[in-house]
Amino acid sequence: MSQIGLDHPQQKSAMLNEATIRWSLWLGSKLLRGLSLLCGASFIIYATLRSAPGDMVDLILGLNGTPEMKADLRAEFGLDLNIIEGYGRWAWRALSGDLGISITFMPGEPVLSLAGPAFLVTLSIAVVSLLCSIAVAYGLAILLGPPRPRQAFLLGPIQLLNAAPSFVVAICLAKVINELIQFQLAGGGQIPPSWYPIPTYQKITDSIAPFCFAALSISLGDGLFTDLFNALRAELMSLNESLFISAVRAKGAAVRKHLIKNLIVPTLSVFTARLPLVLSAVVIVEYIFTLDGSGYLLLQAAKNRDVPVVVGVSLFFIFAVIVMNLILDLVKALVDPREVAKGD
Amino acid sequence: MTGQSTGQSTRQSTWYSTWYSTWHSAWKEQPLSFKLSSIIVVLVLCFGVINPFISYDPVLDVELSRRDLAPSWEYWMGTDGQGRSVALRLFKGIEAFFFPGLIAGLFAAFVGGVLGALCGYFGGWIGRSLSAVLELIDTLPRMVFLVLICTIFPPSILLISIISSVLFIPSIATIIRRKVEALGAEDYILAHVAHGFHPLKIISYHILWLQCRALLTRQMIFVFSYVLFIETALSYLGDYGVQEPYPSWGNMVAQSRISAVAWPWALPALAIIITIAALLAFGDGIARREEEVKR
């Protein structure tokens, strides 16, 4: 048996080489796709801007724009060029970090310095809510096991969550918590003065509590949790009945390791499908909890018709979707070697 | 007479009686959730159709002397802070999303279905470039893009619903494409080509109509419920959707900010959840029913 060994150096290096080439090809194609998606999506936004009714500069500046400002804006958006060249110039400026200047919402402030920090808040809410829903869904799915009849009582409420928009969940959550706190502190019966969740806890929880509640309501609402839960359970069922799990059982080895590893990929698929929806939900939930994120910024800017800010924030969102998809793909490929094999 | 006709009843009966008998037996074996949800869907449908013919006056009737009344026989969902009947406003509020949702659903299902079937049928570069465009649309975060549109264009609920239906086309097309590709993988389409059918007939009749109608109906209902969601969300935000004093479920929920009592906003919130749940369950039920292949 000595001639067959694992540590034959030549063989090992050959296999390594092949794998590296395959991986780098795969990664390259994914990056290329992400880049082209970014270009395409930003072009859609630019084209939307160009197709605005009337003169866009008038729309943005309103009545109080000076001729210099108008000329500036024209140059920035490349309005004097045709749509392709204009997009090129606009995209180049955006790429070099110049997203324009806020006009009405916070006049004079560069959009990048407004949207950048705000977007961090949004991103952390989105990530926390995704992780939160995954943790709960995993826990419940493993606890309850594969779907069985006569679980309708338990599952009814969970399925109803599927239909609850995150902003409704957020309002209810805020109201209920408000009521609870009021009840404890003031002895009940008192009507809360505003919808803001925890006025009395302001000292400690001014920023943390709304953040947590926002994340919670996103992870519960919009069917994110339900979708994950259902996907996990269905996957658990098909895994439990799958041949290879039977085979693992029949050889007397532990099944759990195989189960957990095989559950990761479907979870990630739900993530990928849900990502745009989660980011949408963040916008409105941030608004409810007046969190200083980019969703709040977006809505405030939109209220003031501050086009550069709105466009800047949208670009951030698109960028985030593409990057997060890339990361999810990468994790998927790390877990499942088939992804790389079929990728190219 | 009955004794004689039983043997041939399936043959000679009119189309509506067969239709009725199949649906009657189908209804009986449906689960409770499907029955409940279809009742709610039918209710929404009725109100949606009737609403345009009802006048706005009682809905807008402000009377501060009867504000914040608890639910009673007269106002059986109570009244809000301005003394308007919550029940009436709730029913009238259906108008805000009904027709936009219907239009958006039909549009998205039709275009998505056709595009998906074309992508799946042709494959090759047509399929690939189409799916590239669809993937592009899918990367746009829906809410953000809608807000952008509303900033640039004068917001109207029709525009919003059309845009949201366009944003849904990719996912519908992808579902249909997968289905068509799954059919193609078992040589099903090839078998029909070999039999001599026209490709257009195969796409439109054998694939889209016979195989994908349940899926499309379900997706249509899904888009409808999404428009309901978007409309209520935007009305809740207050700047883009239906404006006060006209009722919409979204701006009724928004009263949670100012209302002293729960029912003016909690009941519409409940209505949103229940309606969306019913719509989804109804869509699922229809899809499931079609999946159970005829016996």
Place this chain on the structure above:
Amino acid sequence: MSEQTLVDVQDLVIEFDTPKGRVRVVDGVSFSVSPGEVLGILGESGSGKTMSTQAILGLIGGYPGVMGGQINLNDQGVTYELLKDLPSFISERRGQPEKNERAWRKHRYAQMKKLWGRAITSIFQNPRRSLDPLMTVGQQVKESIQARESHKDALERLNDQAQTEEALEWLAKVQMVDPARVYHSYPHELSGGMCQRAMIAVALACKPSILVADEPTTGLDATVRAQIVHLLQDLIKAEQCAMLYITHDIREMLYLADRVIVMRHGKVLEQVSANDLKEHALERHEYTQVLLDAAGMIGAHDE
């Protein structure tokens, strides 16, 4: 049950609930396997042959599953009565026997835990799907060696290096062309025939006293099929392992089996030695003759 029997099945009954009501898939099947013997179960789809063997393995999925009978499994001189506790899981409801399937399955898994791999193991019909797609083939072979070693005392256990070497050895034994490469391959990188060979390595590396082979050649090409059958025959002999071989292909059966059971509609039609089946084809049960005819074996015999 005599000392000389590995598996003894008596009056096995398996039922399933379908939309059309309860269906009895296996109806009073009895057979036994002695050490070193190859027992073939011949039957077509829906004859209940797979279900009966799944029942022995304790892997039946679906409700209500096993509803009666006896299965005795012999492991190193100790006989386990696998269905002894079954009646306590069955109760009467609305005139129909109902089984607490979840509790039964749990009970059964606990019972089988020490027997799986050691006393009995199995290879399945679809080799591609019976290997974990996210793990290399070598790891999976090694896993069954680990499972086998975990039954032993700590002192007698093989170390990690030795286990890896044994896994490679097994891959060579199932005649993989390049075992070291296959060791690091994932199942999707192998052909169907190679997957089935890997699966045989996984199963036999446990050193079971009986191997259940459930149509291991279905879906493979004719030449690959022949290879797999030859390989199985050689290895079974070398490892002195009994085999329960299930197939619908009568030629394979004649080639491999010592004794053949013909099943149809959940019942055993007849039990014959392979020689009888070959030599006295025309004295067989009608249905067996149809099977022989379909395989073109009676006609050839006549001429």
Place this chain on the structure above:
Amino acid sequence: MNKPLLSARNLHKVFKSPGGKQTVAIDQVDLDLYTGEVVALIGESGSGKTTLGRALLRLISLDQGQVQFLDQDLLALKGSELRQARRQFQMIFQNQQANLHPRLSVAEMMDESLVLHHPEQSAAERQSMMNTLLDQVGLSNHHDRYLASLSGGEQRRVGLARILATSPKLVVADEPTSGLDAAIKLQTIELLKTLKGESLTYLLISHDLGLVRRIADRVLVMLRGRIIEEISIQDLGMIKHHPYTQKLLEASNLGKKTDIEHTQYKNASIEDVRGHSIGCHYCSLCPLLANTPELKDLCYSQRPTLTQQVACFSLSKERELV
């Protein structure tokens, strides 16, 4: 012999995978089918037999070659002409479910076919024609049944009835008995025989040699997109075959173990044949080379063509001498 019903010359087909990999599916194939005969195409999966069957019926485009069906140039037909011509050649697909529509009843499906291929008939005529057809395949009471409620054999038979509705001249049957139980398999074979009559021609694609022995008149063996041997049914197993054919026959027999000269190749499966870009596909596995070492260079450098009904330098020479 008289003029062939279908004659194909010099067919080529290469599949390109997205990664740029090329697979030769059909490689320089010539084929003649005569009216009323049953020709079996055997070979392992991946040998290109299904692709060839489909390409002959214009279901897959060819890279090169001519197909003459009666007096028409099949590859030149387009659009409605092609659809018109399709009624003369039909295909039974391997997956019997693919032949039928799961949401149409048997009667609806039959009617659909009859409307398509006999548009001139009235509804009553179609009805009676449908009844005769369904009687012919033994399914007279199955008008209102749906695919899911039919057994595998019944599904096959509905597919057959549907094909007969077009009154074809040529039927390509791709594994017509796969997945059927023994008894039903026998029935189906009998049915295929009866329906054939005098004028219908079958091209039977199968790896089931039992089936082939029962109904075929002529057997073609395919390996890697090439036809490597042509055998009449009487000669099958009686003469010295191409080593690959020999291996196929032995594998399906299982009765005796592979020859001693084969043992060193015993574990080399057909996948090992994939590598040879020049020379005979089977050269590295060929046991005949041990007897005739003088041919080695030839076998490794040139691809043998079908001479003396076999694509093997050594064998064709041997047969020439006889």
